[in-house]
Amino acid sequence: MGVPTWCLAVLPILVVLFWRRIVDRLRLVYYVDKMPGPFSIPILGTTWQFQWAIEKFTAQLRGWGEYYASQGHGVVRIWLGPKPFVVLIKPEYAKIVLESNELITKGPEYNPLLPWLGKGLLIETGDKWRVRRKLLTPAFHFRVLEDFLTTHDEQSKIFVEQLEKFAESGEQFDIFPYVKRCALDIICETAMGTCVSAQTNPKHPYVQAVQRMNELIFMQQRMPWFWLKPLWYLSGYGYEADQQLDILLSFTRKVIRDRIQDFEADPGAFDRPDKKKAFLDLLLSSRAEGGLTDVDIREEVDTFMFEGHDTTSSSMGWTLWCVAHHPEILKKIQAEVDSVFGSSARSCTSEDLKQLKYLEKVIKESLRLFPSVPIFTRRVEKDFEIDGHLFPKNCVIGVTPLMIHQNPAVYDNPDVFDPENFSEERVTKRHPFAYIPFSAGPRNCIGQKFALMEEKTMLSWFFRRFNITADSQTKFEENIPCPEIILKPSMGIPVQISKR
Ligand code: HEM
Structure with a gap:
């Protein structure tokens, strides 16, 4: 039986119609397959x-x-089914990509976040992102951040009080949920100016929805069959995600509405020095000047909520894990906090934070071994080349702090927890892009100073008051970092603490 004549007529039309796509696809496969990578097979990659x-x-x-x-x-080079994903492992290559003003579009892994975060700063691209970034940068100026120190401090006090019972009983417990709830309280208050009291009321619907939504998003990201909407809904997870989303969005919308009412009733109140400010207030000032719409504001607040607490809690959880396994480092941290605070239980000032240099090295080293954001991506929109490798249009590039920070060509003992990796001498010797937990270049983390401030405040409160040890049965490396959206410890952070 011959090929029907209509087929012969339609085929050239299809080729003409899809010519551009066919050529792009063939180029993509050709150039990506020239790069080194694990053995790949058709369809499954x-x-x-x-x-x-x-x-x-x-x-x-x-x-x-x-x-x-x-x-x-x-x-x-990795093939995720038919989709190419090229991971950069040399700091020099990461520098070229991250410093580019052209390569600013994120890869598809952020898509499951769209219903929650919309096109906020984290996900948006192009001119809209540029305008937004310029508008939001002043909100992270150090003078603004100083206003948040009271919140970091007050919540840290609640954090250590919550831990007292474990110090008294001496039992082993997972400290990670306590760290997370404190970080969540801090971000709620600083981003929205509202207190959800997650530390004392972990059953708050918003607190539970944030937790569950993160789990559902990760599940969808990781299991490609759930990218198909019918399967996502058939599994039941789609409906659950919609419910959680409704709780999250209704909550932020209400907080914003209330704040707008306060703002309109008494705009002068927001300038009074005794008034605790939130990022939301700064966004509302921009709204008043016609810079942001209500939807824009909601998206940015939700973006801060998402980026601003899981990242810092992962970092602090891992820091505690590292210190619990290194008693000599614990002693040095305690000597430093004692030299700054003595035996007082006074509040933390920004001057104190500046002096906590060793603690900062410890946090940085923990972020080297356990970067909270283990991987981030860029989608190539126009061909470009590095060192003879052509990255064709539509190729997704992954920059993985998880791999770059472990490069034996850069770090002598990459697996060893050694805060001296952040001594001035070693830092100046290595390539600046050999350490990129906050990314770098135009799309770097806008919240990095905020993060360090929060972590130094919370951890200095912790080390002022407690000793920490790990169960001698559990080895340091047994707690495996799981590259979810944020790097999570496979066994939580099981530790014992005692009063100093
Ligand atoms: C240890 C804590 C943190 C780490 C390791 C971290 C890491 C990162 C990384 C790697 C990126 C780039 C992601 C990408 O290119 O896809 C990023 C972006 C971002 N982070 Fe953070 N982050 C932290 C804390 C925070 C905090 C506390 C906030 C807000 C209060 C925040 C807000 C943001 C925002 C809004 C972006 C998007 C910036 C843009 O694209 O212009 N982050 N962060």
Whole structure:
């Protein structure tokens, strides 16, 4: 039986119609496949080799990074089914990509966040992002951040009070949920000017919805079949996500509405020095000047809520884990906090924070080994080249602090927790992009100073009051970093604490 004549007529039309796409696809496959990477097969790509247990996946990623770095390569090519994903492992390459003013569009992994965060600063691209970034940068000026110190301090006090019972009983417990709830209280108050009291009221619907929504988003990101809406809803998770989303959005909308009413009733109140300010107030001033709409404001507040607490709690959780396993480092931190605060239980000032230099090294080193954002991406919109590798249009590039921070060509003992990696001497010796937990370049983390301020305040309160140890049965490396959206400890942070 011959081919029907209508087919012969339609085929050239289809080729003409989709010519551009066909050529783009062939170029994509050709250039990406020239790069080094694990063996890949049609349709499944490299996914057939993936360790699906999330704990093992980290080791696999690090293993690939170490292997290809030791072979002198700067990129690793992975195929996520038909989609190429090129991971950069050389700091020099990361610099080129992150400093580019053209490569600012995020990859598709942020799509599941769209219903919640909308096109806020984290996800938006192009001119809209540029305008937004310019508008929001003053909100993170150090003078504004200083106003937040009272909140960091007050919530940190509640944090240590919550832990007293464990210091008294001496029992082993997971400190991670306590860290998370404190960070959530801080971000609610600083971003929205409202207190959800997660530390004393963990059953608050907003607190529970934030937690569950993060889990659902991660599930959808990781399981490609859930990218298909019918399967997402058939599984029941889609409906659950809608419910959680409704709680989250209604809450922020109400907070914003109330704040607008207060703002309109007495605009002068927001300038009074005794009034605690929130990011939301700064956004409302911009609204008054016609810079932001109500939807824009809601998106930005939700973006801060999302980016602003899981990241810092992951970092603090891992810091506590590292210190619990290194008693000599604990002693040095305590000597430093004692030299700054003596035995007083006074509040923390920004002058104190500046003096906590060793604690800062400890936090930085913990972020090197356990970067809260283990991977971030860019979608290539126009071909570009690095060192003879052509990155064609539509290729997604991944920058992985998880791999770059472990590069044996950069760090002598990459697996060892050593705060001296942040001594002035070592920092000046290495490539500046060999350490990028907050990303770098135009799309770097706008909240990094806020994050360090929060972490130094909370942790200095902790170390002023407590000793911390880990169960001698559990080895440091047994707690595996799981690359969810944010890097999570596989076993939580099980520790014992005692009063000093
Ligand atoms: C240890 C804590 C933190 C870490 C490790 C961290 C890390 C990062 C990284 C790696 C990015 C770039 C992501 C990408 O390119 O896809 C980023 C972006 C961002 N972060 Fe953070 N972050 C932290 C804390 C915070 C806090 C406390 C806030 C807000 C209060 C915040 C707000 C943002 C925002 C809004 C962006 C998007 C910036 C833009 O694209 O212009 N982050 N963060």
